[in-house]
Amino acid sequence: MDPVVEVVALLLGFISWVMVGIALPNRYWKTSTVDGNVITTSTIYENLWMSCATDSTGVHNCREFPSLLALNGYIQASRALMITSIVLGTFGLLAAMIGVQCSKAGGENLVLKGRIAGTAGVLFILQGVCTMVAVSWYAFNITQEFFDPFYPGIRYEIGEGLYIGWCSAVLALAGGAVLTCSCKLGTQEKYPMPYQARGTVYSAGAPTRSVAASTYGRNAYV
Template structure:
């Protein structure tokens, strides 16, 4: 495949993945209240990385910012950190990827330099994708664990369930609400996967550019020394003959 196609494809996928990571990090629906067993729901609760929101049946929404660091578990803080790192790396990789495109002509930038920039952007995309997938997976694992614990406590135990990442919201009737996956999780997973594919394409573009650069290296023709001496003697003899003719 042509290096330009790989570079352009990696750039487009990296841009889409970066936008998806930014959107997922800013979304408030990482975990949403499970309404499967509810007959009448007057309050709909959901939670993101930065805000805790409630929507009433009238449509009024109220969000409470999640300030502080010590009030949340280490897993929740790790998810925040992973998503922020993923966003920063994906944005930087997108910027570097723009300058590494072969279709973009710059003053004194040669193809090997662009190839190295393409590899750098590809590595950033891959790391950003891994961070996004890891962060979303850690959050989803906590939801699954607390969903089971809350369900058991509501229907089989005497204690109210609590979300392990500080995500619990007290419900009515003495029962703690159960939470399930929100759309932000799927956006983070999809964005991370797209970034991984984009990073692989950028890395393959680096290999193709360097391969073409080596194949186009000008060869040097080796001429044996004996032939060179013979040519010099022939040249001198021809010069002597010309001098004799002039005389």
């Protein structure tokens, strides 16, 4: 594979890893909607860690969720998936920097470097899958509560943190797919074997005999 393509895939993986780090602490995973409200005096927004409110004067008040066990199951799962995504992306970056062809860290064995790059691609794909599942699951619960006519609580809309997470997942999947294709599972090139025909090996240095001598006996020339 072209080394330039591998470098581009490495950059995609790096950008996706950075975006995961931005999306995780982002406060705007969901924001309270103004749909159906004539006068809005405050806006409430939440993420995986805290709930915040801001009034018309611009004053912000935030409080962290008091108990992990008291949270909804999808919030706990999204936390775990996002943290796992960052860990997978970190190991993927380290493997990709060793496995790309333009790097001198892995030596000159292209087969080994290709396998390391392929492993990095798998880690990036897993990072993208974890991020995609986390943000999509969170967004599904937001839309489910929003369109439920019997939901008694505050209705929320999708915040910017989820969009950052989706972009990160797409970039990680793209970069991981490219790096996975660079994995070289083949063995080293073998030298061509000498030509064989009917169990006999013919080489340039072997003595030759005429067809007549090999076909007829010695008495045929008397």
